[in-house]
Amino acid sequence: MTTSNLHMYVMAAPLICALFVNLLGRRSRTYIAPLTLGSLLFSSVTACFVLANALKNGRMSYTVGNWSPPYGIELIIDPLAALMLLLISVVALLATCAALPTVQREHAGKEHLFFTLYLILIAGLMGLVMTGDAFNLYVLLEITSITTYGLIAMGKGRAVLSSFNYIIMGSIGACFYLLGIGYIYILTGTLNMADIATRLPLVQGDAAVATAFAFLIVGLFIKMAFFPLHGWLPHAYSDAPMGAGVMIAPLMTKVTIYLMFRVIFSIFSPDYAFYQHAIIQNLIIWAAAISIIAASLMALAQRDLRRMLTYIIIAEVGYMVGGIWLANTQGLTGALLHIVNDALMTLCLFLAAATILYRIGSLHFDDLKGLYQRMPLTMLAFTIGAFSMIGVPPTAGFFSKWYLILGGIEAGHWEYVAALIFSSLINAILFFRLIEIAYFGNGDHGHGHKQTLPPTGSAPWYMQGSLLVTAVTLIIIGLGSGQLVQGVIKLALPAGF
Amino acid sequence: MIYQSSIWPLMAVLVSLCGAIPILASERKPNLRESWTLLIAAAKVVIVASLLPTVLNGGGFVFTIAEVIPNVPIQLRVDAMGMFFALVASILWFFTSLYSIGYMRALDEHGQTRYYASFAVAISATIGVAFSANLLTLYLFYEVLSLSTYPLVTHHQDAEAKKSGRKYLTYILGTSIALALPAMLLTYQLAGTLDFTSGGILAASGASPATLGLILVLFLFGFAKAGLMPFHGWLPAAMVAPTPVSSFLHGVAVVKVGVFSILRVIFHIFGPDLLFDVNLGVVITTIASLTILVASLIALTQDNLKRRLAYSTIGQLSYMILGAGMLTAAGMTGGLLHIAMHAFGKITLFFCAGAIFVATGKKYISQMDGLGKRMPITYLAFFFGSLSIIGMPPFGGFISKWSLATGAIESGQLILLLVLLTSSMLNALYFFPIIYRGFFLPAAKGEPEGIKEAPIFCLLPLSITAICSLGLFFWPSIFLQLAKMAVIP
Numbered sequence: 001m002t003t004s005n006l007h008m009y010v011m012a013a014p015l016i017c018a019l020f021v022n023l024l025g026r027r028s029r030t031y032i033a034p035l036t037l038g039s040l041l042f043s044s045v046t047a048c049f050v051l052a053n054a055l056k057n058g059r060m061s062y063t064v065g066n067w068s069p070p071y072g073i074e075l076i077i078d079p080l081a082a083l084m085l086l087l088i089s090v091v092a093l094l095a096t097c098a099a100l101p102t103v104q105r106e107h108a109g110k111e112h113l114f115f116t117l118y119l120i121l122i123a124g125l126m127g128l129v130m131t132g133d134a135f136n137l138y139v140l141l142e143i144t145s146i147t148t149y150g151l152i153a154m155g156k157g158r159a160v161l162s163s164f165n166y167i168i169m170g171s172i173g174a175c176f177y178l179l180g181i182g183y184i185y186i187l188t189g190t191l192n193m194a195d196i197a198t199r200l201p202l203v204q205g206d207a208a209v210a211t212a213f214a215f216l217i218v219g220l221f222i223k224m225a226f227f228p229l230h231g232w233l234p235h236a237y238s239d240a241p242m243g244a245g246v247m248i249a250p251l252m253t254k255v256t257i258y259l260m261f262r263v264i265f266s267i268f269s270p271d272y273a274f275y276q277h278a279i280i281q282n283l284i285i286w287a288a289a290i291s292i293i294a295a296s297l298m299a300l301a302q303r304d305l306r307r308m309l310t311y312i313i314i315a316e317v318g319y320m321v322g323g324i325w326l327a328n329t330q331g332l333t334g335a336l337l338h339i340v341n342d343a344l345m346t347l348c349l350f351l352a353a354a355t356i357l358y359r360i361g362s363l364h365f366d367d368l369k370g371l372y373q374r375m376p377l378t379m380l381a382f383t384i385g386a387f388s389m390i391g392v393p394p395t396a397g398f399f400s401k402w403y404l405i406l407g408g409i410e411a412g413h414w415e416y417v418a419a420l421i422f423s424s425l426i427n428a429i430l431f432f433r434l435i436e437i438a439y440f441g442n443g444d445h446g447h448g449h450k451q452t453l454p455p456t457g458s459a460p461w462y463m464q465g466s467l468l469v470t471a472v473t474l475i476i477i478g479l480g481s482g483q484l485v486q487g488v489i490k491l492a493l494p495a496g497f
Numbered sequence: 498m499i500y501q502s503s504i505w506p507l508m509a510v511l512v513s514l515c516g517a518i519p520i521l522a523s524e525r526k527p528n529l530r531e532s533w534t535l536l537i538a539a540a541k542v543v544i545v546a547s548l549l550p551t552v553l554n555g556g557g558f559v560f561t562i563a564e565v566i567p568n569v570p571i572q573l574r575v576d577a578m579g580m581f582f583a584l585v586a587s588i589l590w591f592f593t594s595l596y597s598i599g600y601m602r603a604l605d606e607h608g609q610t611r612y613y614a615s616f617a618v619a620i621s622a623t624i625g626v627a628f629s630a631n632l633l634t635l636y637l638f639y640e641v642l643s644l645s646t647y648p649l650v651t652h653h654q655d656a657e658a659k660k661s662g663r664k665y666l667t668y669i670l671g672t673s674i675a676l677a678l679p680a681m682l683l684t685y686q687l688a689g690t691l692d693f694t695s696g697g698i699l700a701a702s703g704a705s706p707a708t709l710g711l712i713l714v715l716f717l718f719g720f721a722k723a724g725l726m727p728f729h730g731w732l733p734a735a736m737v738a739p740t741p742v743s744s745f746l747h748g749v750a751v752v753k754v755g756v757f758s759i760l761r762v763i764f765h766i767f768g769p770d771l772l773f774d775v776n777l778g779v780v781i782t783t784i785a786s787l788t789i790l791v792a793s794l795i796a797l798t799q800d801n802l803k804r805r806l807a808y809s810t811i812g813q814l815s816y817m818i819l820g821a822g823m824l825t826a827a828g829m830t831g832g833l834l835h836i837a838m839h840a841f842g843k844i845t846l847f848f849c850a851g852a853i854f855v856a857t858g859k860k861y862i863s864q865m866d867g868l869g870k871r872m873p874i875t876y877l878a879f880f881f882g883s884l885s886i887i888g889m890p891p892f893g894g895f896i897s898k899w900s901l902a903t904g905a906i907e908s909g910q911l912i913l914l915l916v917l918l919t920s921s922m923l924n925a926l927y928f929f930p931i932i933y934r935g936f937f938l939p940a941a942k943g944e945p946e947g948i949k950e951a952p953i954f955c956l957l958p959l960s961i962t963a964i965c966s967l968g969l970f971f972w973p974s975i976f977l978q979l980a981k982m983a984v985i986p
Binding site: 391440 | 562563564565566567570633636637640641644651654659662663666670671674675678679682685686
């Protein structure tokens with residue numbers, strides 16, 4: 001193993017294990033847990049080395065199969081990609097600890113199928129953050145989407161319908177993206193991102209470039225569920241099996257935002273994206289502000305923990321899209337930091353939800369009474385995750401919000417600043433409403449939903465363990481956000497920021 | 498001033514935070530649990546006091562926890578002003594811990610382990626606020642205090658507690674996110690730092706008076722724990738909590754953290770000179786004066802003893818802010834000094850209210866006729882406490898009010914002097930009837946015989962704090978010196 005191709009192992013481990021999980025898991029399910037956890041643990045450890053390498057040596061390019069670019073596929077490892085790689089591996093590893101017992105209970109006999117798709121999805125996400133090829137990005141985007149459709153469709157009830165809805169929307173998004181790439185190929189004759197970036201300025205005035213840019217960005221907006229293109233997400237994520245949701249929810253939207261960052265900075269240029277279309281830039285920030293407010297209000301209307309969380313995800317997408325389009329150092333720093341933080345806090349809350357679901361069999365608000373007494377540790381971790389979402393220091397969520405708001409102030413986009421603060425307030429209401437229900441036990445009797453659910457056994461130790469680790473990580477990342485910003489994110493910002 | 502690097506400020510914060518763990522672990526052994534509480538409280542006083550000599554000699558301590566934002570670390574620093582507040586809070590926590598034992602056991606309250614653990618976290622946050630080196634650190638501990646006191650306010654876990662808890666969080670957390678956080682961000686944007694610097698950090702930013710005014714108002718209302726009207730409603734609602742919580746948190750820690758934060762902003766973010774130059778002191782004094790008068794008038798109408806004390810607190814808190822808003826040395830010293838003087842007086846009054854409740858189960862002043870003869874010690878302590886709050890010599894409250902009055906004259910705003918005098922009169926009007934009823938009115942018919950003083954654990958702390966109120970008149974030197982050092986660096 002030389003250090004220059006370590007990142008390939010990070011991605012290869014889950015991909016290869018996906019095959020073995022299918023083959024061996026068919027015979028006996030005892031193989032599944034060690035294979036899945038083992039491969040992701042390997043990826044996590046290796047990703048640490050990749051990050052250390054990238055920080056030491058800077059940007060690194062790798063040509064798959066030694067086909068030289070612009071014809072071959074080029075993988076780019078820079079500090080940001082390495083950070084994303086580490087984030088994906090670690091989040092996937094922690095999520096798997098909760099996915100294993102839930103899937104075992106919900107889909108007994110189909111675990112090998114579930115985890116095959118699950119691992120391919122993770123490998124796809126890892127590929128997405130590394131790829132330096134615009135078309136390869138499309139292929140990987142489809143790999144992750146198709147595996148996600150499959151995983152969601154394994155859920156109960158109306159999951160199939162939700163998945164179908166997602167297929168329609170996801171495919172439209174993919175088509176848009178593909179069309180955009182088509183235009184660019186016609187204009188420049190290349191698909192390699194770096195190559196496109198050097199050739200695009202020559203044809204910049206062309207209306208076709210603007211069309212391509214619009215297709216690419218709108219395609220990604222659909223994939224990341226940016227308001228008002230978010231319709232598919234709440235159903236898809238809350239009808240999915242809990243084991244899939246716990247991994248997809250933290251990662252999928254965040255990786256797509258990273259892709260938008262890549263499209264803007266690696267294919268186009270900040271000059272093109274932000275300054276030549278100042279009206280569009282303003283519109284997108286307004287849309288982000290509206291998306292944050294609207295999604296927060298919709299979250300307020302939910303009476304089920306998981307559905308509430310899905311709307312919060314949509315609001316958070318608004319945070320990051322807005323942060324990137326603010327086009328200043330603070331905003332970009334905040335958006336990138338928020339990708340990391342939001343992935344971890346969403347993971348924390350989904351893990352808590354999974355543990356609660358495993359234990360009491362429901363996530364409806366009325367069934368959560370007295371949880372602080374029944375599951376003190378789980379609720380402690382949930383509370384930390386909630387504080388991070390609200391933005392209480394020293395949890396991670398506070399610090400990315402800090403940069404985002406500063407970016408908004410600096411750019412003079414007060415509507416965005418107001419939306420962020422409004423959303424913090426709504427989050428405070430959302431989570432304290434839950435905390436109140438869980439804290440006050442059976443204080444008030446009454447309205448509806450009378451049946452008490454039978455206790456379904458306590459969650460295994462590793463499920464609670466991964467939850468607690470995530471909660472502690474939120475505080476550590478919060479306290480270490482100075483180092484994270486100075487050491488990694490500063491290096492990841494494009495030139496000029 | 499030279500600050501030496503030291504881990505002790507961190508220890509002062511951590512000792513009770515970590516102390517929550519053995520408290521939680523000894524759930525089934527109440528005696529052991531309470532021993533832990535007392536041990537931690539004593540350790541806290543010792544650690545804070547051990548830092549005192551250096552501070553009195555003009556030194557200080559600093560400890561950086563983490564570098565989180567450029568120029569804004571999470572950092573603890575012990576200076577005269579922080580020392581002043583930490584000393585008051587840690588000493589009074591010890592007495593409250595003693596009192597809690599008497600009160601909670603006498604009433605056989607549920608969830609006592611949670612109660613003591615939350616209390617330990619809350620006092621950590623209070624000391625954290627006192628020792629914060631910059632606004633971000635202060636905000637961090639401010640929020641931790643809001644959240645850790647939620648289980649204390651809602652201790653009874655009934656419908657009323659739920660309602661009050663909601664109100665509590667809405668006011669405290671809501672204003673801190675919606676007002677204080679933007680104010681902090683604007684300050685950072687303008688000054689590039691949030692460090693508490695004597696003379697302020699905003700002076701050099703060249704911001705317009707309008708911007709400065711906006712930031713100031715956001716801060717004044719954003720730290721709603723200080724109870725400036727119209728953001729005072731949470732305090733009477735929070736009286737639903739057990740009395741030790743009301744006495745310590747809503748007489749000392751929580752409310753004074755609010756005041757302390759505002760004073761920090763006035764002294765060390767804006768700086769008195771800047772506020773004087775752009776004539777913003779009048780904004781502070783106007784809001785504070787209105788709060789003083791209105792709260793005192795409302796206090797007159799309250800029949801529930803704890804609610805009357807709550808409105809009295811709202812009025813008294815604004816004294817401190819009023820003093821700082823005068824922007825003169827005497828006024829600012831008086832404002833800071835009133836934190837300590839009011840703390841000892843008001844905690845005595847709350848302790849007495851709790852002792853009366855433990856002994857008789859009574860909450861309303863109109864039911865308390867003739868109790869003074871049966872509970873002479875409690876009523877004497879109550880008398881001492883109220884005299885101190887009114888500002889009569891020979892009680893501590895006189896010293897701070899004297900300083901405030903001097904400040905009002907120095908600043909040439911005689912109307913402020915009028916506000917102070919009117920309010921003192923109102924204070925007397927709402928306190929004396931309670932004492933009069935207790936000593937001079939006959940007990941109502943059908944009153945059960947055998948009402949006697951509350952348990953010793955209740956009685957002892959309230960006697961000590963009452964005597965302290967008296968003692969502070971004769972020996973105010975430590976607090977006076979710290980306050981002067983804080984105002985004139």
